[in-house]
Amino acid sequence: MNELAENIYQQFKDHFSVEPVLVRSPGRVNLIGDHTDYNEGFVLPAAINRAIYIAIAPNQQKKIRAIALDMPGSRFDADISGEVKPVDAGWPNFLLGSVFQLRKPGFDVPGFDCVISGDIPIGAGLSSSAALEGGLIYALNEIHNYGLSRLEIAKVGQQVEHTFAGVQCGIMDQFANLYGRENQLIKLDCRSLEYELIPFFDDEVRLLLCDSKVHRELAGSEYNVRRRQCEEGVEILSDLNPKIKTLRDISSDLLEENRGKLSAVVYDRCRFVLDENQRVLQACSDLQNGDLTAFGKKMIRSHTGLRDLYEVSCSELDFLVEQAVQLPGVFGSRMMGGGFGGCTISLVKKENADEVSRVLFDAYKKETGIEAEIHEVKTADGTGFTQTIK
């Protein structure tokens, strides 16, 4: 049995003296397709074998009483009898935001006690926040029989980010958190929300995450700026045709023909998104054809676009990618997620993975003085109940 689950179960019993339910809620990776989700494009994420665990039970007190074992000042108590508002910062906002967003359509959310712990590196761009809100909303949905589907849970989670974290994110993280499957990647169309599971056997290759340990405060606000720049492009080009609602409605030719109508920056952002969507589709075909070399090349081009056109990379991430792609056994490497720090993801032949980790660690330390954290992760199932030995 998972030690983390066992531990939160025991701690919950010690603190609250009732029997909790246990939820496991995973982090995610994204193989290719970044900053496309909020542009109604394509993404290729997977849930991973790093997760947040929540032990939770209702209390009769109209209060949240929460203990996050891995966080400083880990206890958080809040009266939720009245209107719920964001607090200064930090993990409690994901709990409060979940209560707020569940109450919005009229669900009754009484008080609850919970103990939380996990092994998703925080701030590394692996969506620990989507895991926290996804796990909590899933648990409350089951406990109180709200009848929400997984898709509805994902959408509630996304709204939590919008309203209580101030990030106008897309749906990718929450979707991966809820729909993940072991040995599968999720090819998601963020317009229709239709998805296809693409087999991915990570016993043949390794997914290496290299946490640059760079966490930029500006990441959230810059993220919103990128989103607005894409919307600006759409707004201008929709003058040509009112049917144009998102970048998904704009063809490459149309963008090129009307390049002069856009500022250089807005053009670059739009160009990137259109290219990245094509790359995701082609990369999925590569994977289905078993052509990891072609797949890896698209990862590298994705990084170049994120660096030069979308401008969400940073020198540390660029360095990690430049180093990785020179090493034997590396199919591809790119920054992953929102950017401005966090992780790179590299697709590496199984037999080269240890050596690649070692070389990357040493090179990065020599270059930046920072000790990167390198994680080998596997695809895993999405959020669900888990058990502990009683």
Ligand code: GLA
């Ligand atoms: C963050 C957001 C996602 C997505 C990625 C970039 O992880 O939460 O919705 O936009 O950045 O692809």
